[in-house]
Amino acid sequence: MTAHRQRDVLAEVEGQLVVSCQAYPGEPMRAPAIMAAVALAVVQGGARAVRAQGIEDLRAMRPLIDVPLIGLVKRGSDGVFITPTVQDAVDCVAAGADMVALDGTLRDRPDGRPLRESIEAIHRAGALVMADCGGLRDAEYSVAAGADCVGTTLAGYTGERPVTLGPDLELLEQLVSSVDIPVIAEGRVRNPEDAAACLAAGAHAVVVGTAITHPTRITKAFVERLRATTADRV
Numbered sequence: 001m002t003a004h005r006q007r008d009v010l011a012e013v014e015g016q017l018v019v020s021c022q023a024y025p026g027e028p029m030r031a032p033a034i035m036a037a038v039a040l041a042v043v044q045g046g047a048r049a050v051r052a053q054g055i056e057d058l059r060a061m062r063p064l065i066d067v068p069l070i071g072l073v074k075r076g077s078d079g080v081f082i083t084p085t086v087q088d089a090v091d092c093v094a095a096g097a098d099m100v101a102l103d104g105t106l107r108d109r110p111d112g113r114p115l116r117e118s119i120e121a122i123h124r125a126g127a128l129v130m131a132d133c134g135g136l137r138d139a140e141y142s143v144a145a146g147a148d149c150v151g152t153t154l155a156g157y158t159g160e161r162p163v164t165l166g167p168d169l170e171l172l173e174q175l176v177s178s179v180d181i182p183v184i185a186e187g188r189v190r191n192p193e194d195a196a197a198c199l200a201a202g203a204h205a206v207v208v209g210t211a212i213t214h215p216t217r218i219t220k221a222f223v224e225r226l227r228a229t230t231a232d233r234v
């Protein structure tokens with residue numbers, strides 16, 4: 001047990017910014033020491049929790065930051081890939097996660113076990129559960145399975161919802177009015193205005209990843225915008 005175990009993560013993040021610090025396979029920043037430095041940097045900027053992927057990254061971050069750590073393990077990019085198995089979920093807690101983010105969709109899980117089993121295992125290990133959902137039915141399923149909060153993380157990625165340019169505010173509002181546990185906004189939050197709109201729509205907290213911690217994609221957005229300007233000139 002670390003000092004961080006069983007802290008009231010949901011109270012700590014209420015109305016606040018959570019930053020997702022992830023580098024993807026093959027990317028230059030995909031190294032635990034680098035992602036731990038990114039986590040420290042966002043905490044210095046005021047992030048009230050860090051969401052992170054991978055057991056090694058969680059282990060590297062844990063001693064450096066004293067805000068809650070929301071852990072997950074990604075396996076591939078098809079079907080259920082966010083903390084897909086009971087073992088992955090338990091491993092996240094052992095690596096220092098105060099809350100575990102997992103796929104909260106109705107889809108079959110690769111270990112053949114129901115969502116409820118992962119949630120119960122996480123609770124037994126002393127952490128909370130954020131269920132990443134793609135739509136309203138997923139959120140209702142996750143609530144029934146015992147999740148502590150739901151996220152709009154998978155909106156636009158499961159076929160249930162369109163891919164919105166910014167956050168899926170329509171889904172967010174639907175979830176806020178339909179489920180009786182906190183709803184976390186996550187996915188395509190592009191700027192501070194988007195984040196504020198999420199809170200105004202009733203989000204308990206807002207998770208931002210790419211717009212803060214993914215320099216390649218941020219750079220591309222600038223480059224594309226400049227390219228459009230240059231094209232206008234000729």
Ligand SMILES: CC(=O)N[C@H](C=O)[C@@H](O)[C@H](O)[C@H](O)COP(=O)(O)O
Nearest residue numbers: 020153157187188189208209210211
């Ligand atoms: C769909 C999926 O795999 N989402 C992942 C979940 O952990 C991350 O790749 C996202 O970066 C994260 O959800 C934050 O979203 P955004 O980067 O759009 O701010």
